[in-house]
Amino acid sequence: MAPPTEPAQSSETSEPAQQAQPSEPAQQAQPSEPTRPLRSDAQRNRELLLAAACDMFAEQGLDVAMADIARRAGVSNGTLYNRFPTRSDLIEAVFVDRLERMVELARHALAVDDPWDGLEYYLTGTCELQAADRGFNEVATRGLTSPAARRLRDEGLAAITELFDRAQRAGTLRADVTVADLAFVVWGISRTVDMTAKLAPRLWRRHLALLLDGFRAQGAHPLPEPPLAAEQTHPPAP
Template identity: 40%
Template structure:
């Protein structure tokens, strides 16, 4: 009897995990197809679960977005951390620009998520803030090495992301090729040796990306 009782919750846990995995997979598809504003009811319908089940697992749209793209947000933070540890700060800087642009181009849903404003208590927002703080340190090192133009500010990476985001509307193969070329153009413009005077910074922050 005890054995039978213990098997029931195990089965329920498996079902709950299957529902959760299906919700995340479907949400990723829909975010890529239709953007982050897709109705939660549409996610539940395609996943084959009730709306109440969806909200029980993910109480807010932001919590669903955070979980769907948790791996990519973590990868961004790791890319920046590896770049900060690179003994050549300019190489690290170029790697960050190239990698983040490539991630955007490869996943339209992630591009929208990265540019969205998420509540600060979510893990994804913490990862994004951590990545930005690391990038700020990297820019200081690249400037000190005389490789990055002196008037570059860390917030300029937001301009890079906004520009690259427009490319993601193209077909995947076109978007990836165009993103690589855009990143190369931008990196070349960031070199200290050919810098000419720029207008003042736009005053953007991550909170302006909603």
């Protein structure tokens, strides 16, 4: 099977390219808690808010003023707080779909024949998501903490681990790295994207290529520190 071509699209424009407006079927149907459905107008407002937040996060980062989001959505700040009591709630709601995309990406990557190409495919795709959306770039480093997000993260992690093992078995990925070391990719590219989004929006690819060469088995030199253990890669429970 040939590598999927998806992550080749030009997604390093500064303008976040109107992506994946969240249109989930409204409030999460937690099996354990039968929350009554939202009233129709409330539901509409919720979607307006998510769309507004998605746009503003993408353009200005996760720290935009809550009131600005409400204004952009065309509702009052009271409504915003009604629907999403904390900023975190809003962030989680906006970015779950992106996590889903990452999981999908990892599974696609497993379908790539050559293990190294698969890994590269996955990382490029992930970084493209980061480069396309300032908000997601921050999310990717800070991490999300909701149970739903954690579940998705674990799913993704499983796929990536497989991706890693495969590439190590093939002898192309150096043997002394762990999935935890992928944090360096996310973190590093994240900063480069921050710094160069305006000036040189494609430069992160160069950073990625260099770092990736450091992950190759060929010519690897011993590493000075043990990897981060058992995924303390991300913040404690909500």
